[in-house]
Amino acid sequence: MTPNKELEKTTKNLTLNKSSEYKQASFTTIISLLLTLVLAVNSFDYTAQIVKPAMSAVTIAYAVFAALQLGVTRRIRRDVLAGQALRRSTRRFGWVLLAGGLIANFFMVSFAFNLIKTKKTAEYVFAVYMVMVQLFVVAVSALNLFKPYVADLFPLGMLLLLAVAVFHIIVLALTARFVEGYTANRRLLWIAVPLILTTATGNLFALLLGISLLLKIRSQTQPGISQWNLIWTKITRNTTAMLGMFFIVFVFAISVSSYLTFDYDLAIANNFAVLLQPPSLAYPLGTDDFGRDMFSRIVFGARISLIVGVLSTAIPFVLGGLLGALSGYYGQKTDNVIMRLLDVLYAIPGILLAIAIIAAFGANTVNLIIALSVGAIPTYARTMRANVLLVSNLEYVDSARALGSSDMGIIFKHIVPNSLAPMIVKATLTIGGAVIATSSLSYLGLGVEPHIPEWGNILKIGSTYLESHSYLAIFPGLAIIALVLSFNFLGDGLRDALDPKMD
Numbered sequence: 001m002t003p004n005k006e007l008e009k010t011t012k013n014l015t016l017n018k019s020s021e022y023k024q025a026s027f028t029t030i031i032s033l034l035l036t037l038v039l040a041v042n043s044f045d046y047t048a049q050i051v052k053p054a055m056s057a058v059t060i061a062y063a064v065f066a067a068l069q070l071g072v073t074r075r076i077r078r079d080v081l082a083g084q085a086l087r088r089s090t091r092r093f094g095w096v097l098l099a100g101g102l103i104a105n106f107f108m109v110s111f112a113f114n115l116i117k118t119k120k121t122a123e124y125v126f127a128v129y130m131v132m133v134q135l136f137v138v139a140v141s142a143l144n145l146f147k148p149y150v151a152d153l154f155p156l157g158m159l160l161l162l163a164v165a166v167f168h169i170i171v172l173a174l175t176a177r178f179v180e181g182y183t184a185n186r187r188l189l190w191i192a193v194p195l196i197l198t199t200a201t202g203n204l205f206a207l208l209l210g211i212s213l214l215l216k217i218r219s220q221t222q223p224g225i226s227q228w229n230l231i232w233t234k235i236t237r238n239t240t241a242m243l244g245m246f247f248i249v250f251v252f253a254i255s256v257s258s259y260l261t262f263d264y265d266l267a268i269a270n271n272f273a274v275l276l277q278p279p280s281l282a283y284p285l286g287t288d289d290f291g292r293d294m295f296s297r298i299v300f301g302a303r304i305s306l307i308v309g310v311l312s313t314a315i316p317f318v319l320g321g322l323l324g325a326l327s328g329y330y331g332q333k334t335d336n337v338i339m340r341l342l343d344v345l346y347a348i349p350g351i352l353l354a355i356a357i358i359a360a361f362g363a364n365t366v367n368l369i370i371a372l373s374v375g376a377i378p379t380y381a382r383t384m385r386a387n388v389l390l391v392s393n394l395e396y397v398d399s400a401r402a403l404g405s406s407d408m409g410i411i412f413k414h415i416v417p418n419s420l421a422p423m424i425v426k427a428t429l430t431i432g433g434a435v436i437a438t439s440s441l442s443y444l445g446l447g448v449e450p451h452i453p454e455w456g457n458i459l460k461i462g463s464t465y466l467e468s469h470s471y472l473a474i475f476p477g478l479a480i481i482a483l484v485l486s487f488n489f490l491g492d493g494l495r496d497a498l499d500p501k502m503d
Helices: 003-017 020-042 053-081 086-101 106-118 121-145 154-175 188-203 204-218 223-235 239-261 294-330 332-346 350-361 367-390 395-402 407-415 417-443 455-465 470-499
Strands: none
Touching: 020 053, 020 106, 020 239, 053 086, 053 106, 086 106, 086 294, 106 121, 106 239, 121 154, 121 223, 121 239, 154 188, 154 204, 154 239, 154 417, 188 204, 188 239, 204 239, 223 239, 223 470, 239 294, 239 470, 294 332, 294 367, 294 407, 294 417, 294 470, 332 367, 350 417, 367 407, 367 417, 395 407, 407 417, 407 455, 417 455, 417 470, 455 470
């Protein structure tokens, strides 16, 4: 390759990398092609040497949308390399790509919403993902219609979910009118308050959007709040962080909604008439060796994984943060006593400590949370101590001392709030590790009780059928991987958003 051609290629790559639309389009294209390939491989029954009609139809649908996505990506590439804004005709393809939601390709739907609108506010992005979560929850819950029976509250639950979805779509249409730097008014309260109430369905994006609208109103009288708006804007511009947050919120929302739309008996009751059934409309993920619906078991298992993961992170976050704050602020003897005791605890491998605690007190959910929490306290204490040592030497802390503020007042009003950013990032990154630890201990029989649906328990059963019924292990394994990756993506996005040096 000649130097001129190499320089030209480098210039093109730099130009394309500056375009957020092109980067997201390329990412969506690759994911869509990979999903099509995976479906194509699974559309053929290698044992019976026959083609699966239903899977083949889904593969063709994915292939059509993947080809369309590839064409849109090429158009965006041409527009970007031409040095002009994306043409209106190119952005109109976003309306077509929205149909990707019919094949559950949320990567494509997310890209389509971003392509449609030229300038996107944080509120618009939150509204987009809010609607996506609600519609996906409705679609997944509606699959229960094909089951032998449904929960008693299923009609009421579906009606409630559909009503909330309609309201969210209306809110999305309103937020699409917002532009950067718009001035909020008191009328937004009529949107923000009902939005926060709809969080009862588990859709945390509704809570984020409601709070964001309230902060927009308050920012007119309290300029300091605008800093939070800036942080949220940074997060919403990070596609991978938002996709990670989408999956986390979706898992939480379906877990909450399942109280109304899923029947727990399908997850725990033995049904020997349908042992080891392959995936079908009645049993979307098949059945296990006791005839229990894998789809329902994974949905109910998400509750345990989320509860244990969040609580086993929140407990050391609070206790470790408190010990680290006291150690860093007082120093000397207090620092030596606290940190040396934590060093002893830190010397014991976390997983071995958890196994020892569970072996001593028994395998149940409460003991599992305690076991995972104790081993994580030293790392949070060290993180908080380092932050407090840095912040406690700043001028505003000296000013608070000079004005006669008490030590506790200085610690909890001035030092701790300004030391939380690294702790929050660490917490989001370690929740994924807690989910893995929960599943690992359950897999070993040392976690959640065996009869309770939990992803580790489900994976343990599926591992014995890898050769004959591999889907029993694949689906819970994919759920664990997706949730852990989502927390990692969100943690990376929070780290960048909370870093003042990042634009």
